[in-house]
Amino acid sequence: MKASQSFLATLKEAPADAEVVSHKLMVRAGLIRKLSAGIYNYLPLGLKSIRKVENIIREEMNRAGAIELLMPMIQPAELWQETGRWEKMGPELLRIKDRHERDFLIQPTSEEVVTDLARNEIKSYKQLPVNFYQIQTKFRDERRPRFGIMRGREFSMKDAYSFDRDVEGMKQSYQMMFDAYTRIFKRMGLKFRAVTADNGAIGGSGSQEFHVIADTGEDAIVYCPNSEYAANLEAAESASVLVERGDATEAMQKIATPNQTSCADVAQFLNVSLEKTVKSLLFAVDQAEGPAKLFMLLIRGDHELNEIKASKIPGMAESRFATEAEIVRACNAPAGYLGPVGLSAEVTVVADHTVANMADFVCGANEAGHHLTGVNWVRDLAEPLVMDLRNAMVGDPSPDGKGSLDICRGIEVGHVFQLGTRYSEAMGCTYLDQQGKSQPMVMGCYGIGVTRLLGAAIEQGNDERGIVWPISMAPFEVVICPMNYDKSDGVKTTADQLHEQLMAAGIDVVLDDRGERPGAMFADWELIGVPFRVVVGDRGLADGLVEFKGRTDAESQNIPLAQIKDKVIAEVQKAKELMA
């Protein structure tokens, strides 16, 4: 392909609203242009990268036995009312009315439509399992779209939905998708990690996210450097950092701690380690009648509460912080001096695993300006309910026992879910089993953010000159930069010939025929991030040489003209094999 026919649209300046490097570089490299908040045009080079991503996904989905179909963008509200998502989803679901004032929506995902299709088309166990997927435009009306196409409103997603006879089958389908995703991201040449995730609003039992590792990622990932263990911070299990509960060695004492309301202040005031203190957090859950039900959650002073975990405490799915009035009612003390000792029985006390193993600890005394020291379970207060309530921290023991945890940042690009029967039961999506009995199909669903992958790859691969693509996603594999293309017949002939030869060999090559000056030409292609560059100039040709350079190489190499074709083919091949 010739550059003059590729609509290059590089820019010197990034747009003012670009906060992250991928957004800046995608606009500057001429891959995307904003049409409206969170809505982008994909320029020719951006679309080329998207198509490469789509093709890898399609090949691996097909290889895993999934079947491609296409569901509509615009879907009737009725189906979404059957599952309750029409009412339950917030304004990120774009609801519309057609000319007859009937309710429709623009698909953010397609669980309802695919389940409707399955209940209409699949009657017998003989037709199961089946796994349908589509690569299709989605819309989510984000309140604050940002980061370019990473958190856009209109985007392209691959969504797949498996239907199985039973949970065992669903787990097999899930594993096949997990393996396919692993191949997909590997073939794309990305550093990624599969992490255990919380299920979020979609419902269901087990799920994992695939994250591209990048320092600029939105999500914190807790992982074990020595094993495959990795989890979203929200979902990472936190064991007790204390192997077992210590013995009581101190008497419990009430000590005046005027104006010391945080654990850090109290520890400093009492000259004890922060690890001796316990934070007491009071939550309320409103009831249909009467006062709200209260919960006191106990976390070690140096730990952080994980709200997702807290929401899994029985009865706490929808809680809020207690009001000042509720605090005084329960503890007879202002916030900052709360604690679990001598608490009214109407408050449920839940301690994190670590707190449950603490001895001689410090907590609020339920009296303004006072804390208790030397507090011990059983002796001073009843055994609490014990659960995992805190965020994992660097240095925590890995739940698989294979070392201690570290935390990195990632960008979620894929998600696999064990949905179970949440949708099939709501929508009557059943089949007849071998005994002729009606059974709900057991579902899984599997998403990959196609357009977001471009942004994630750039967050992972960039330098001060521009994008550093993995070869599988680059809009071109190789660029030929001829010097004085318009003036030197030798250069033109050589460059044209190499271009033809590489195209014939199946290399995705672009010839820069624009006649730009070398500096501007090189800068453009480094910004765009083409992995390999061949420079053809009169000076080199006089010695029978051309220049070859990888995008991240410090220096270019002089290669005999007679060998350059094979050199390029070999280098492209090698780069691709690294990802196979």
Add this chain to the structure above:
Amino acid sequence: MKASQSFLATLKEAPADAEVVSHKLMVRAGLIRKLSAGIYNYLPLGLKSIRKVENIIREEMNRAGAIELLMPMIQPAELWQETGRWEKMGPELLRIKDRHERDFLIQPTSEEVVTDLARNEIKSYKQLPVNFYQIQTKFRDERRPRFGIMRGREFSMKDAYSFDRDVEGMKQSYQMMFDAYTRIFKRMGLKFRAVTADNGAIGGSGSQEFHVIADTGEDAIVYCPNSEYAANLEAAESASVLVERGDATEAMQKIATPNQTSCADVAQFLNVSLEKTVKSLLFAVDQAEGPAKLFMLLIRGDHELNEIKASKIPGMAESRFATEAEIVRACNAPAGYLGPVGLSAEVTVVADHTVANMADFVCGANEAGHHLTGVNWVRDLAEPLVMDLRNAMVGDPSPDGKGSLDICRGIEVGHVFQLGTRYSEAMGCTYLDQQGKSQPMVMGCYGIGVTRLLGAAIEQGNDERGIVWPISMAPFEVVICPMNYDKSDGVKTTADQLHEQLMAAGIDVVLDDRGERPGAMFADWELIGVPFRVVVGDRGLADGLVEFKGRTDAESQNIPLAQIKDKVIAEVQKAKELMA
């Protein structure tokens, strides 16, 4: 590919709402399923055909130098307000509000967005010409969606937009697209015709439609069997059927014609040929002040008024039939007795070319129950304004002088437009010419209905057993039907081997591994319309033979097993070459 992995979903019965054969067959063959009125799921086989169509379009668009990009489905109203289409378009434009109550729409086409892109990205004549295209989902909120995907609401369209320096360049771009379209529809193996079209609401100067010829088509196409001349009935030129005006031979007479109000009745009553009569039609155009302006249009009694042509009479762009009061005011007679003789000067008389050449004709007398005979121009009434006002008819002389016209029916699948500067001027889409002067870009736009093409191909190709695809669009090129696949090792081995061999040879082959009985198996594949079928059975194998049959062949042929691979490859090749 194996049938068991292709999600076959054939049906015995067509849906009750299916009016046309393509709709019935697409549902019965398991290509589509309705989700909502005019909104369809594309099942795996339907999507396969769509992808084949898309690939042909893409290859030929690229060959013609067009550049693919992707514009958003959801577009902001502001751009459409710049061109006035936000206000002008009816409810088929689906308008939506986002969560911030901002106005958006779902694209029915993308003139505004691509023009916005061009004005932002293109500054100099050096960047022109350029032709952008996309293959993207569109939505038009049809009042009465019907005919399956032929007149659906959500559909896929290839839309291209060319930008040129001047009209001359635009005409070249237009011609390149015209040629590309010709190659595209030829490669698809369709009988089609390019016809001159009216420009419709999109505005601009010249345009042509590409129609797939089918008896069930919605549009009447006027064409000359001896030449390339073809036009939409709305746009076909109609010359006078009388070479020149005859001489007056009769005196004008007023004759009582009680209760004879139509030309046919009057002709019979007077015992003259219908071709001697003139129909007088009174139209009104409302004015800002005062009474409506009136026009009397004259058509020969056996001709039909063409309302599109009438709307091109100066001042008649927005007309309506005159009211009874207006008729009486102008003619002093009720409808049925109107005529151009002795008419008030406030009425503009416009005669069709044929009427202008008539002599001794019959028309209403502007007196209830009376007509005039022997009416002649100049002698009895002033020369009228003369224009082409009627629909073309079978037997009319072709405007290119190469014979007489015929009429067939077609389905519009493509449209090429010379847009000119309608959008670029409205949106300030300009470039600097070689003199540094700002000029509006001159645009063309070019559409192909991707999903509609499937329906059109089926309207053209079907029989009582199902679809008869052109090989380029069929979901599979060849099906292998093994008899007793599950029971006969010989059959299974042979069928599996042939399947592998044909796949390796690049043939799009499906192996029916479902274990269906022969009758049901054959019926499914004939319904789906796979062009070639190979039957492998124990009886034939005993003699070293398999059966080969083309979809429309009356009989199958016995082919030696050793030759079947080459036979299939040769037949597929031959079928494709017929379309190259």
